Amino acid sequence: MLVTPDSQAISDSSVFKTSSFVFSKWNSALVVLSLLFSIPLAVVLGSIFFPETKVWAHLADTVLTDYIFNSLMLLLGVALFSLLLGVIPAWLVTMYRFPLSRYLEWALLLPMAMPAYIIAYSYTGMLDVAGPLQTSIREISGWQYHDYWFPEVRSLGGAITMLSLVLYPYVYLLARAAFIEQSICVLEVSRTLGCNAVDAFRRVALPLARPAIMVGLSLVVMETLADYGTVQYFGVSTFTTGIFRTWFGLGNSVAAAQLSALLLVFVAAFLYLEKRSRRLARFHHTSSRYSNLLQQQLNKGAGLFALIFCALPMISGFIIPVCFLIDMASDTYSHILNKDFYLLLFNSLSLAFATAILALLIALFMAYSNRNTDSTVNRFLVRFVSMGYAIPGTVIAVGVLIPFAWFDNTLDAFLTEHFNISSGLLISGTIVTLIFAYLTRFLAVSINTVEAALGKIKPVMDEVAKTTGMSSAGIIKRIHMPMMRGSLLTALLLVFVDVLKELPATLILRPFNFNTLAVRTYELANEERLAAAAVPALAIVLAGIIPVIMISNSISHSRAGNDSKK
Amino acid sequence: MTRAININDVSVSIEGRRILENISFGVEEAGIACLLGPSGCGKTTLLRCIAGFEKQHQGEVWIKGVRVSNPIHHLPVEQRHIGMVFQDYALFPHLSVADNITFALKNLNTKMFKQRLDELVELLSLQKHINKYPHSLSGGQQQRVALARAMAPRPGVLLLDEPFASLDVELREQIARELRQIIKQDGITTIMVSHNQLEAFAMADVIGVMNEGHLLQWDKAFKLYHEPETSEVADFIGEGVFIPGEVINDKEVKTEIGNIQGVSPHGVAQGKKVTVLIRPDDILHDDDSKMMARVKDKAFRGAEFLYTLELDSGTRLLSLVPSHHNHPVNEPIGIRLEIDHLVVFPRND
Secondary structure, eight states, X not given: OOSOOOSOGGGGGOSSOBSSOOOOHHHHHHHHHHHHHHHHHHHHHHGGGSOOHHHHHHHHHHTHHHHHHHHHHHHHHHHHHHHHHHHHHXXXXXXXXXXXXXXXXXXXXXXXXXXXXXXXXXHHHHHSTTSHHHHHHHHHHOOOTTSSOOOOSSSHHHHHHHHHHHHHHHHHHHHHHHHHHSOHHHHHHHHHTTOOHHHHIIIIIHXXXXXXXXXXXXXXXXHHHHOOHHHHHHTOOOHHHHHHIIIIISOOHHHHHHHHHHHHHHHHHHHHHHHHHHHHTOOXXXXXXXXXXXXXXXXXXXXXXXXXXXXXXXXXXXIHHHHHHHHHHHHHHHHHSSHHHHHHHHHHHHHHHHHHHHHHHHHHHHHHHHTTBOOHHHHHHHHHHHGGGGSOHHHHXXXXXXXXXXXXXXXXXXXXXXXXXXXXXXXXTSHHHHHHHHHHHHHHHHHHHHHHHHHHSOHHHHHHHHHTTOOHHHHIIIIIHHHHHHHHHHHHHHHHHHHHHOOHHHHHHSOTTOOOHHHHHHHHHHTTXXXXXXXXXXXXXXXHHHHHHHHHHHHHTOOTTSTTOO | OOEEEEEEEEEEEETTEEEEEEEEEEEETTOEEEEEOXXXXXXXXXXXXXXXXXXXXXXXXXXXXXXXXXXXXXXXGGGSOEEEEOTTOOOOTTSOHXXXXXXXXXXXXHHHHHHHHHHHHHHTTOGGGXXXXXXXXXXXXXXXXXXXXXXXXXOSEEEEESTTTTSOHHHHHHHHHHHHHHHHHHTOEEEEEESOHHHHHHHOSEEEEEETTEEEEEEOHHHHHHSOSSHHHHHHXXXXXXXXXXXXETTEEEETTEEEESOOSSOXXXXXXXXXXEOGXXXXXXXXXXXXXXXXXXXXXXXXXXXXXXXXXXXXXXXXXXTTOOOOTTOEEEEEEOOSSOOEEEOOO
């Protein structure tokens, strides 16, 4: 009641746990799986032991400073804007009532459905020289191009804006959850100590929410570093575009891997900073009592300001680009919706579905192997596999392609030499490679969801079931599965949508003549056929809305102080 | 206005439901008052109304000669200069003990800041803990930090919401006595809220008994116990039973256990039917007495037994008996009356 202890006690009552690593079939399978999914990372990191001095000298002379500068500026800009657009609306909708605040609570999440490259295509279509906005400016004023100044969308600043508009919801989501979780008593006590509303936010609510905000920010940073579609389209040279260019332009896969390793250093550095700041500030809520949040009604002026501040990111990050896409799609859909498009749809959906199912099965296996055990080895392996989410798709593609090509070539050489049979390229350039890369990147999503669900089933429930004579299979079927059904569906859907949206890894690894919605959108946009790109883009956005709805449902049911809190 | 706090005829409704009705009381400078009542009686709402978290639709709240609220004007919480300790203390988990205590000390120079911190740390014996974080403190320590934090800016009044509810039962009375000493030493006017009469007795100079939104009686603990003004107060404070009686004259009431002498605080007309409050300490066990009652139940309380006794007529009484008088259930024992305070209430039948 007084101090919330670290909730590690969940598995304490289990009598079945083993205290150290045991070599069983179960554990061996876990090790093999973990090793398999750590191959891409190992390959990328291992590449630094094969110096490519000539290429590096060239890179250092020409583009490397650009990569570093642009990546850093992009990171800083997106982080800053995401904080601004995420934290303040989160506070406003949590603590105050103003016009439409109820709707904005979930609508602020909508830009999450919008992949960065798609919002980039939309705004370029709108704001480019030939876009509707500048055209009407010229028509109305009679100016010519060059007669007036107009901000250039395809620039570093543009990339920062685009990424911020679709990534701020991560910060919003976590900040809001943290604000809701805060005991209202802590805020009330600050008022008895002479704090007004702004002081209470600055001195109490914000510092308390900082660990959660940092988690949101780290997601933003990872997504920013992983972005390829936006920066490529805007012609901003960053690490991801650099990796592409080094591989396909210079034809040097090792240097590309080394560049990937350098990018990973950035990711790792940030993750370290984030972890450290969280360790320094791991607050135990001293108050377990929650009174219902009493939202304060804002007066007219303040309410209007709050409405504008909250509505602006949502409108610019979702409503405007979607309207533009719909407008363009309405012109083109009749000759886009043909056999080719349905094949595209089928490819994308089946690929996403297959990956999601596999990810769920592997996650279930790993989560169960971690239950009922205290083994730090097991836990480390599962954590390690979960790291894939922090690795940009481009890097994973590089890390997958190199070893798979090596395997194919070695096998082919071996077979040709000994049996005079050529196996050709057996796995590289197939769906298998692609799904493997997706799994490496998105396993973390399903593992985290499944582990959380399994963690809620206390071992004592198993024990109760055992006393009624139920078998292990019976326990899983009649107790675990019904309790986890919702979470398993969530895990499935999250991976499904992530795969559907994924661009750079698909671009590199897809089999010849095999296209997905994301790749087709990218190709059409790069051929300056934005109107044609609108239909597949809308399909991706539509799918992206599913997890947004699920997330907003789950947060509105988890308000602390409500009876529904479990 | 010599009182530090004055509540004049305050009524509060929340969402159309009447929570408090016509509450009036005052607390002397440096006094400790306790609002006592069962949960849901409105005592916490009253405290939050004084703090400024709730608004009344009738009546006034005065703190230190300043009218802080009436139905039209409502001074915001942060401008009332109050200190409040919440039920679970609500310490700021992101700040050390020292930073928690000095949270409200903004406008002091370094020397005075340090001086106030040192004073409080010493007053509350927190020397060993000032660099710790709240989660590593025990419940009692957390409470002292919360108290120090509330007292730091020298508020006009200190409000305590169920200050002992989060503590172990064994510690409560001891901590209540310590707390009273600390508050008395500082001389700050205090209002606390409790549902536990023993805590209220240990802490407060004066107690207001509340039930269903009404303030039933505002008095010292001794008077609440021995001279309750209503049967509800008599029922809530202490233990006892009501037996029927009839007023013989203004100093004597006739009951089935004999005539009881004494002066009732509320005058009752001769011949009137009444109920008489009989406390367990009014009934003494006496082996020589001719009046007998059968033991129906007994509860061991260490030094004493609390016997539930039954007369031949079926009337039940409670009696506190030293625990070396161990009588089995159903045994008849001799009893004797020794009533100092006659408490009668009119009976309507």
